[in-house]
Amino acid sequence: MKLDLRTLLAGECRTLPFQFPLDPPDDTEDPGSILYGVRFPSPMEASGEVVNSAGYMRLRLDLSLDFVAPCARCLADVAGTYRFSLEKTVATPKMLEGLDEDKIDEYAIVEDGFLDLDEPARSLLLSEFPSRVLCREDCRGLCQTCGKDLNEGPCSCKADETDPRLSPLSAVLERLREKEKQKTEDK
Ligand SMILES: [Zn+2]
Ligand SMILES: [Zn+2]
Numbered sequence: 001m002k003l004d005l006r007t008l009l010a011g012e013c014r015t016l017p018f019q020f021p022l023d024p025p026d027d028t029e030d031p032g033s034i035l036y037g038v039r040f041p042s043p044m045e046a047s048g049e050v051v052n053s054a055g056y057m058r059l060r061l062d063l064s065l066d067f068v069a070p071c072a073r074c075l076a077d078v079a080g081t082y083r084f085s086l087e088k089t090v091a092t093p094k095m096l097e098g099l100d101e102d103k104i105d106e107y108a109i110v111e112d113g114f115l116d117l118d119e120p121a122r123s124l125l126l127s128e129f130p131s132r133v134l135c136r137e138d139c140r141g142l143c144q145t146c147g148k149d150l151n152e153g154p155c156s157c158k159a160d161e162t163d164p165r166l167s168p169l170s171a172v173l174e175r176l177r178e179k180e181k182q183k184t185e186d187k
Contacts, residue, residue, distance in 0.1 A: 057090035073141030
């Protein structure tokens with residue numbers, strides 16, 4: 001989406017509001033992306049405004065999106081809605097001449113009177129979307145051995161088979177239980 005800023009640049013108005021649907025980025029197919037496996041059941045919505053204050057222009061961009069993502073521990077679908085926002089100074093390529101690459105990222109660039117909003121929207125989404133979505137804070141995840149969803153209850157695998165680091169602990173627990181049993185038997 002390219003926003004036509006020509007009326008704003010010509011001084012015919014001071015504020016230019018906008019609102020449009022945005023296609024989801026193709027990062028959802030990239031295994032290296034934080035959006036890998038994320039689905040967007042409806043188009044994202046971008047809205048905001050560009051304000052021109054005597055030649056100094058600011059962009060405010062709000063992104064609203066519904067998503068479905070796999071829980072990082074149990075892989076169950078998690079659905080939700082996010083709202084992200086950014087503000088950037090709008091500049092022409094000429095104004096940014098000689099600036100470092102990473103400084104240029106702080107600007108929204110208007111070229112030939114049009115402001116590209118797809119790139120700022122994509123980078124906003126990639127920087128704000130959480131890298132791990134959980135179905136709930138204390139999700140127990142799947143058993144490493146049998147794959148059972150441990151939120152539904154314990155599986156029949158023994159702890160010492162799944163994680164050798166736990167075996168000294170279970171040995172201690174076993175001994176405590178033995179003692180406990182002897183105490184009750186002694187009575
Ligand atoms: Zn989960
Ligand atoms: Zn198991």
